Amino acid sequence: MFSITAAAVTFGVVFLAELPDKTALAGLVLGTRYRASYVFAGVAAAFVLHVALAVAAGSVLTLLPQQLVQGITGALFLAGALMLLLRKDDGDEEVRKPSDQSFWKVAGSGFMLILVAEFGDLTQIMTANLAARYDNPLSVALGAVIALWSVAAIGILGGRALMRRVPLRLISRIAAGVMLVLAALSFYEAFTG
Numbered sequence: 352m353f354s355i356t357a358a359a360v361t362f363g364v365v366f367l368a369e370l371p372d373k374t375a376l377a378g379l380v381l382g383t384r385y386r387a388s389y390v391f392a393g394v395a396a397a398f399v400l401h402v403a404l405a406v407a408a409g410s411v412l413t414l415l416p417q418q419l420v421q422g423i424t425g426a427l428f429l430a431g432a433l434m435l436l437l438r439k440d441d442g443d444e445e446v447r448k449p450s451d452q453s454f455w456k457v458a459g460s461g462f463m464l465i466l467v468a469e470f471g472d473l474t475q476i477m478t479a480n481l482a483a484r485y486d487n488p489l490s491v492a493l494g495a496v497i498a499l500w501s502v503a504a505i506g507i508l509g510g511r512a513l514m515r516r517v518p519l520r521l522i523s524r525i526a527a528g529v530m531l532v533l534a535a536l537s538f539y540e541a542f543t544g
Contacts, residue, residue, distance in 0.1 A: 378506025393461030409482025
């Protein structure tokens, strides 16, 4: 059964965690060089694959005893919050330019860039945690995919303007705060359940 709560929490956590990440910057760089719709098609397809893998991993976690899953989830949320709080800015990453601007070349470049850059990324781990926490793969997958697509669209279409108005450090701190709350809730459930 679909859960608006699980989808909304997943969207919020993933969106805030991914916004200051390299995806927005990569989308911005690709979006300034190529047709935005081609870039988005490749990036969106890669994110669907990442979310499917994360939700599958999270669903496997639900087979473990609930208290253990809550403890693991809490520890991973805590680690994710610390990673966001302690992360240093990397600067722009170089993106290879396809030799032509055909749909398949541009979309393929966006797909490969995200597939490689985001594998095992914080938001993929958080999506797996949320899938385990809510035991609702469809709701978590939908929330995560929409969040990742939103960040990609922001990066591709308007990343530069947003980054001038909202400091990345503030966005990272908000995401870390949300993850700390989720960690506390998971630990509470692990120790009282």
